[in-house]
Amino acid sequence: MLEASKSGHPGGSLSSSDIMAELWFGGEMSYDPSDPTSEGRDRFVLSKGHVVPVLYAVFKKLGWLEDEDIMSLRQLGSRCQGHPDNKVCPGVEVCAGSLGQGLSVAAGLALGLKLDAASSRVYVLCGDGEMQEGSNWEALMFAAHRKLDNLTMILDLNNLQIDGHVTDVCSLGDIEAKLAAFGWNVQVIDGHDVRAVRLALGKAKGVHGQPQAIVCTTVKGKGVSFMEDKASWHGTAPSHDQAVEALAELDAERARLEKEADNG
Numbered sequence: 001m002l003e004a005s006k007s008g009h010p011g012g013s014l015s016s017s018d019i020m021a022e023l024w025f026g027g028e029m030s031y032d033p034s035d036p037t038s039e040g041r042d043r044f045v046l047s048k049g050h051v052v053p054v055l056y057a058v059f060k061k062l063g064w065l066e067d068e069d070i071m072s073l074r075q076l077g078s079r080c081q082g083h084p085d086n087k088v089c090p091g092v093e094v095c096a097g098s099l100g101q102g103l104s105v106a107a108g109l110a111l112g113l114k115l116d117a118a119s120s121r122v123y124v125l126c127g128d129g130e131m132q133e134g135s136n137w138e139a140l141m142f143a144a145h146r147k148l149d150n151l152t153m154i155l156d157l158n159n160l161q162i163d164g165h166v167t168d169v170c171s172l173g174d175i176e177a178k179l180a181a182f183g184w185n186v187q188v189i190d191g192h193d194v195r196a197v198r199l200a201l202g203k204a205k206g207v208h209g210q211p212q213a214i215v216c217t218t219v220k221g222k223g224v225s226f227m228e229d230k231a232s233w234h235g236t237a238p239s240h241d242q243a244v245e246a247l248a249e250l251d252a253e254r255a256r257l258e259k260e261a262d263n264g
Contacts, residue, residue, distance in 0.1 A: 023154070050097055053073065227246070
């Protein structure tokens with residue numbers, strides 16, 4: 001997608017790929033694969049909207065998008081815009097990408113579902129860079145005050161943003177302690193350990209009276225050696241040769257994991 005568009009954000013898409021795969025295909029999130037607008041579905045908000053290629057990859061696997069859709073990423077008139085657009089793309093709940101707003105929208109969705117006595121849950125994927133935005137901390141207070149236990153924030157803590165390492169640009173400090181102090185139930189896991197992601201999502205469902213935060217430590221550009229932990233790959237599309245190399249590395253890792261699974 002990114003090679004074809006010559007534009008986009010590979011680093012954060014790769015750091016959140018394991019999280020997204022487990023959330024959508026691990027059995028914890030409720031939705032109807034045949035109907036992205038089914039009434040009883042859980043809601044998903046991609047707050048860090050620039051990493052939308054990973055969401056389009058999910059939708060392609062679900063059959064909500066076709067090959068021609070995802071290969072038209074960031075093109076005029078495409079269903080796959082550079083940030084998720086719920087007016088044109090099936091499965092997208094809200095437009096996102098102005099960083100720092102997704103958590104507020106998700107909290108509003110969660111409250112609305114509560115008021116409707118609906119059993120649906122709301123999941124929101126945030127980036128650590130966007131946690132520097134003050135609006136997120138208002139949303140954190142609001143969600144805890146309202147006891148939105150149907151809301152789960154997943155924080156992709158890859159420690160990189162466009163200007164460099166988050167710890168250098170504007171450190172979040174002890175994010176676990178801060179979230180807990182704001183009244184959230186917090187788990188900290190390895191965001192590339194899919195078993196840990198699944199377990200954390202399951203535990204979050206059992207929390208009552210508090211919103212949940214799953215802080216996932218990750219590596220930006222995970223799985224592509226020349227992209228890993230490099231701010232330069234925040235928003236740079238690969239060339240043809242780089243895309244070939246990247247896909248070869250990802251395919252090799254997939255083959256290794258499949259072999260490992262076959263061997264028990």
